[in-house]
Amino acid sequence: MTQRPTEESGLKPSVSDAFRDALVSSDEEEARKILSRFTERHTPLEFVETVIIPALDSIGNGWANQEYALSQVYISGRICEELAESVLAKSTGFQRPGPKMAVVLLNDYHALGKQIVYSVLRGAGYDILDYGRMETDELVRRVVEDRLELLFISVLMLASAMEVKAVIDRLRSEQCNTRVAVGGAPFRLDERLWKEVGADAAGKSAADALSIVQMATEGRLS
Amino acid sequence: MNLPADTRQYTMTPMERVLTAMDHKEPDRVPFFLLLTTHGAREMKMSIRDYFSNGETVAEAQLRMQAKYRHDCLFAFFHAPMEIAAWGGDIVYFDNGPPNSGKPFIDKPAIQIPRLKPPDIDSAAGLLEVLKTTRILTEKAAGDIPVMGVVISPFSLPVMQMGFSAYIELLCREPSLFWELMEINEAFCVDWANAQIAEGATAICYFDPVASPTIIPRSLYLETGHIVASRTISRINGPTATHLASGATLQVADDIAQTGTGGIGVSAAEDLGALKRTCKGRLTVIGNLNGLEMVRWSREDALSAVRNAIAEAASGGGFILADNHGDIPWQVPETVLSAVSEAVHRHGSYPIQR
Numbered sequence: 001m002t003q004r005p006t007e008e009s010g011l012k013p014s015v016s017d018a019f020r021d022a023l024v025s026s027d028e029e030e031a032r033k034i035l036s037r038f039t040e041r042h043t044p045l046e047f048v049e050t051v052i053i054p055a056l057d058s059i060g061n062g063w064a065n066q067e068y069a070l071s072q073v074y075i076s077g078r079i080c081e082e083l084a085e086s087v088l089a090k091s092t093g094f095q096r097p098g099p100k101m102a103v104v105l106l107n108d109y110h111a112l113g114k115q116i117v118y119s120v121l122r123g124a125g126y127d128i129l130d131y132g133r134m135e136t137d138e139l140v141r142r143v144v145e146d147r148l149e150l151l152f153i154s155v156l157m158l159a160s161a162m163e164v165k166a167v168i169d170r171l172r173s174e175q176c177n178t179r180v181a182v183g184g185a186p187f188r189l190d191e192r193l194w195k196e197v198g199a200d201a202a203g204k205s206a207a208d209a210l211s212i213v214q215m216a217t218e219g220r221l222s
Numbered sequence: 223m224n225l226p227a228d229t230r231q232y233t234m235t236p237m238e239r240v241l242t243a244m245d246h247k248e249p250d251r252v253p254f255f256l257l258l259t260t261h262g263a264r265e266m267k268m269s270i271r272d273y274f275s276n277g278e279t280v281a282e283a284q285l286r287m288q289a290k291y292r293h294d295c296l297f298a299f300f301h302a303p304m305e306i307a308a309w310g311g312d313i314v315y316f317d318n319g320p321p322n323s324g325k326p327f328i329d330k331p332a333i334q335i336p337r338l339k340p341p342d343i344d345s346a347a348g349l350l351e352v353l354k355t356t357r358i359l360t361e362k363a364a365g366d367i368p369v370m371g372v373v374i375s376p377f378s379l380p381v382m383q384m385g386f387s388a389y390i391e392l393l394c395r396e397p398s399l400f401w402e403l404m405e406i407n408e409a410f411c412v413d414w415a416n417a418q419i420a421e422g423a424t425a426i427c428y429f430d431p432v433a434s435p436t437i438i439p440r441s442l443y444l445e446t447g448h449i450v451a452s453r454t455i456s457r458i459n460g461p462t463a464t465h466l467a468s469g470a471t472l473q474v475a476d477d478i479a480q481t482g483t484g485g486i487g488v489s490a491a492e493d494l495g496a497l498k499r500t501c502k503g504r505l506t507v508i509g510n511l512n513g514l515e516m517v518r519w520s521r522e523d524a525l526s527a528v529r530n531a532i533a534e535a536a537s538g539g540g541f542i543l544a545d546n547h548g549d550i551p552w553q554v555p556e557t558v559l560s561a562v563s564e565a566v567h568r569h570g571s572y573p574i575q576r
Contacts, residue, residue: 026394066470071390071438109314109322112386158514158551159319185468189490189546190514 020055023076024068031079035087044087048096048125052080053210056120060207070112073206077116080123088125099149099179099216102129104139107163110156113184117152120206126213128152136163140170148178150216152209153199161186165197179221181212232571235366236294237424244461244484244506246540252532252570253294254543255370255508256559258287259301260320260552270552271315274300277354284355285362291563294542296363298356298423299372299549300348305414306382308346319552328384331392335403340410343417353421360422368425371418375430376407376454377447393438393446404450412457419460426462428455428483429548434469436489443474451481463487463508465548472497479504490515490546494534498541506540511562513545516554524561529569536574543570 015038022030038047059076062068103121105114111133121128131142143151155161161184168180183203187194194202200221201212215221234242234250242249262283263273273279284296303313303323312324328334343349352371359369374382380389380403392400415426432438433447455462463485464478471478471488475497478486486505488497490512498507511527519527528543535541543566550559569575 066435066473069435069437069439069442071394071442074387074390075394107316108319109324110386112390115387157316157319157322158517158553159316162553186514189468189512190517192518193514 016051016054016058019051020058020076023055023079024059024062024072026072026075026079028079028082031083035083039087045125047087048084052084053124056080056123057207057210060120060205060210064205064207070116074112074116074119077119077123077206081119084123084125096125096127097217098126098213100147101126101150101152101213101216102131102143102146102148103152103154104131105133106139106153106155106167107133107135107160108155108157109133110184111154113154113156114152116206117154117183117203117209120209121213124210124213136167136170139167140174140176143171143178144174144176150179150181150213150221152203152212153180153182155182155184155186158186160184161193162197164199168198179216181209181221183208237363237366237368240294240368240542243539243542246503246506246538248537248539248572251572252536252541252543252566252574254562254566254570255295255297256287256291256293256562257295257297257299257370257544257548257550258284258559259297259299259549261287261550261554261556261559264552264556270317270319270321274304274321275351277351278358280351281355281358281362284359288367291559292567293563295368295370296359297370297372298352298359298418299370299427300352300355302374302429303382304348304352305374305379305410307348308341308343308410309383310341311382313348320549323382326383326385326388328380328388331384331388331396331399331403335399335406338403338406340406340413343413349414349417353417356418356421356423369423370425370427371415371423372427372429373411373415373418375428375433375447375451376404376411377450378430378432379407379411381432389432390438393442400446404446408450408454408457411454415458415460415462419458423460425460425484426458427487427548428458428462428464429467430464431467431469433464433474433478434466434471434489435473436466436469440473440477444477448474448477448481451478451483455482463506465508467549468547472500475500475505485542487544487548488546494531498535502538502540506542507535508542508544510546511544513547513550513554516545516558516562517551519558519561521557521561521564524558525565525569528562528565532566532570532574536570536572 179200181201182199239249239253263270265283306323464483465487488509
């Protein structure tokens with residue numbers, strides 16, 4: 001019988017904090033040791049839920065508050081992606097509930113934000129498609145074909161950010177009700193832009209990607 | 223007779239105004255840079271791709287825009303991927319924004335970096351067009367208007383050479399290869415900066431977005447990009463200003479001052495007053511109008527933003543009003559640029575009226 005980590009035991013905060021510290025130090029070896037120790041007494045799913053997700057959430061919010069840098073968010077996501085895949089592969093039948101979703105880089109050629117969203121959500125145990133870089137026509141066709149419930153669009157250039165409106169207009173004209181969440185510098189520096197292009201949500205950090213998925217899962221994204 | 227401030231005859235040339243400000247003294251009015259690149263294509267009624275194919279055209283557009291908006295520099299910068307083309311990489315053009323660099327040309331770092339050679343500027347057609355622009359602008363400015371050249375820092379260039387994700391992996395996990403790449407990039411950067419200085423560029427803007435704590439932790443910057451910047455800037459034969467292209471700067475402002483640079487381009491998301499206090503007497507603060515929000519600004523918005531920035535940072539000199547990114551987006555209308563100019567001419571006279 002596994003011991004469920006609780007706030008009272010002090011286990012959850014300390015393990016998650018130690019894991020976060022290993023991540024932001026790019027210390028993959030220490031992160032693996034924490035995983036190994038934790039899963040001696042807990043399930044892999046508990047590791048994802050009580051250690052990985054709080055750590056990624058903390059790091060994502062820390063970036064938004066200028067406590068951490070984007071490189072730390074990226075490396076943390078990559079480490080968690082690898083760990084989650086390795087532990088969940090041993091956890092038979094586990095599928096973290098979430099919407100059918102994908103992430104795409106729209107039009108421009110700056111892929112880091114897309115990669116971070118992908119790694120963080122994979123690290124948190126979600127299934128997400130990586131569409132790579134696409135332009136509007138191909139993206140709309142693919143979203144409709146895949147019957148996505150949630151699409152993350154990452155951009156860096158203002159022109160690409162403004163193109164999101166064309167994507168959403170095209171999706172709606174095809175009677176496609178996929179929720180669209182946007183992220184990237186133009187949306188961070190201009191806080192009104194995401195509404196102007198018709199997006200359903202905007203993320204300022206990797207932590208926001210986690211909460212957006214949670215909102216979509218609970219039907220609160222509309 | 224009390225003339226309205228915007229019709230006052232300012233006594234200094236833009237060069238005198240900028241040099242006085244960078245000497246941390248108050249000139250006749252706040253200097254301002256409209257760092258316009260793609261707008262030149264609109265000015266010349268050309269596509270962005272065609273516009274950047276000819277250095278004479280870019281020079282003509284810069285001269286026209288300086289005359290129209292009465293700002294205080296000529297900007298010889300085309301776009302960042304122009305450097306990547308010199309390395310053999312691709313430029314991807316857009317109809318409504320700055321070109322991007324195409325697929326990274328370093329995809330096997332361990333094999334390619336040891337074989338990499340810095341490109342020869344005399345063989346790089348695009349860079350020669352930039353030098354042509356610099357030469358024409360220098361002649362036309364006749365010493366009265368600063369001509370700004372640009373280099374992408376050796377430390378930030380790998381984002382285009384190998385892609386952001388791969389570069390972060392290299393930076394964090396492959397120190398030996400990283401330093402090998404820096405040595406090659408530094409050689410190119412120094413050559414490229416000095417070629418622009420030789421054609422008459424007054425100063426070089428050292429674009430170094432990866433240096434920002436938005437992108438990497440300060441501790442990592444001190445072990446890497448700070449060393450690269452210090453080595454590189456010391457070999458450039460003219461003054462430099464460092465720009466982090468919208469990234470946060472406050473945490474590293476002291477460090478950047480130690481690299482030998484004379485100015486710092488700062489983010490719209492930061493406290494301009496706090497930055498000015500941190501940089502006072504050491505770095506000229508350049509910024510920080512929000513270029514993205516400019517797209518929808520009214521005339522009143524522009525007046526308000528300019529007045530606020532001047533109130534926060536202009537006192538005592540050491541301040542140049544500009545956008546926060548070092549490249550005003552194509553979507554920003556001319557009416558907004560005119561309103562910014564009007565606001566500076568109306569409210570930017572020294573001594574600053576609070």
